[in-house]
Amino acid sequence: MTSERVDVHLGEVQKTLFLPLWGRAEESRKPNPLLVDKAALRVMTEVAFDFSPLTRDIDTLTKLGWVKRGLLYDRVVKDFLSLYPEGTVVNIGCGLDTTFERTDNGWLRWYDLDLPDVIALRSRFMKESERRKFVAASFLDDDWLDAIDVSSNVLFMAAGVFYYFEEPEIKAFIVRLADRYPGSEIVFDASSPVGVKICNKKVIESAGLGEQSNLIWGLKRTDDVLSWDRRLRIIRTYRYYSTQVRGFRDGLMGILADLLRIQYVVHLRLGATPTTQPDSARQG
Ligand SMILES: C[S@@+](CC[C@H](N)C(=O)[O-])C[C@H]1O[C@@H](n2cnc3c(N)ncnc32)[C@H](O)[C@@H]1O
Numbered sequence: 001m002t003s004e005r006v007d008v009h010l011g012e013v014q015k016t017l018f019l020p021l022w023g024r025a026e027e028s029r030k031p032n033p034l035l036v037d038k039a040a041l042r043v044m045t046e047v048a049f050d051f052s053p054l055t056r057d058i059d060t061l062t063k064l065g066w067v068k069r070g071l072l073y074d075r076v077v078k079d080f081l082s083l084y085p086e087g088t089v090v091n092i093g094c095g096l097d098t099t100f101e102r103t104d105n106g107w108l109r110w111y112d113l114d115l116p117d118v119i120a121l122r123s124r125f126m127k128e129s130e131r132r133k134f135v136a137a138s139f140l141d142d143d144w145l146d147a148i149d150v151s152s153n154v155l156f157m158a159a160g161v162f163y164y165f166e167e168p169e170i171k172a173f174i175v176r177l178a179d180r181y182p183g184s185e186i187v188f189d190a191s192s193p194v195g196v197k198i199c200n201k202k203v204i205e206s207a208g209l210g211e212q213s214n215l216i217w218g219l220k221r222t223d224d225v226l227s228w229d230r231r232l233r234i235i236r237t238y239r240y241y242s243t244q245v246r247g248f249r250d251g252l253m254g255i256l257a258d259l260l261r262i263q264y265v266v267h268l269r270l271g272a273t274p275t276t277q278p279d280s281a282r283q284g
Helices: 019-026 038-046 060-083 100-101 116-125 143-147 167-180 193-203 220-226 248-259
Strands: 088-092 109-114 132-136 156-160 182-189 232-239 264-268
Touching: 019 038, 038 116, 038 248, 060 100, 060 182, 060 248, 060 264, 088 100, 109 116, 116 132, 116 193, 167 182, 167 264, 220 232, 220 264
Parallel strands: 088 109, 088 156, 109 132, 156 182
Antiparallel strands: 182 264, 232 264
């Protein structure tokens, strides 16, 4: 541990990265953790940031949700790499996420993209390498798409990111990816409109974050994205609250949360299905 703490200068939306980070760190401290995130533990001790006002009123199910989300993304990335070991993953709105550390197979290429203040903070804790690059940009800008080298199959992931935008922005972005990378995949989490309201109350407001951090975009069901562009195909939808939940009350709340689609993970194909393996084989 360094004696000097790392200062934090982040915008309001960017500060939301501390919530899933804290969730993963808390899980990592348990005797039989579902997931271990050593970087999250290190950041918690080395960063000059008071986590207590942010995390004081967060309930156990919400905390578990961040862990389950991490596990689901790990699974999607690992499945993708089992098909394309030298594939490229672009982690949009990476925050201080460590999916790369948990899934690197030694061959993949990886891009971690976030706004410049986040990438500056990230660089204090994680390092670039020949196969892993950091990109300081807004995902809504066009320039970074030209800067990345995508010569192989590509999976875009956006964990906890799209909520903060209006639907036309997300739609235009996904259509742009389908234009640029036909046959690529994207995995992101979404929340029903009811879920957006509940998350703003139970997470953003409880964490004392300002209105600029409020979730905006709600997606009632995965099928709704199919009307955005005829090239989009659903590979799979994942619900995550109702499994591996400990305790009767949280178990019941988890089932209810999944029924209300408080948060769920959407995995799409952008354009033509490759011949290697049909998407139907990944739907089980
Ligand atoms: C809730 S955090 C999730 C962080 C990380 N994916 C995780 O799960 O730990 C949302 C992230 O989206 C990033 N973000 C917000 N707007 C963005 C934009 N226009 N371009 C890129 N990243 C953005 C924030 O900076 C923040 O790191």
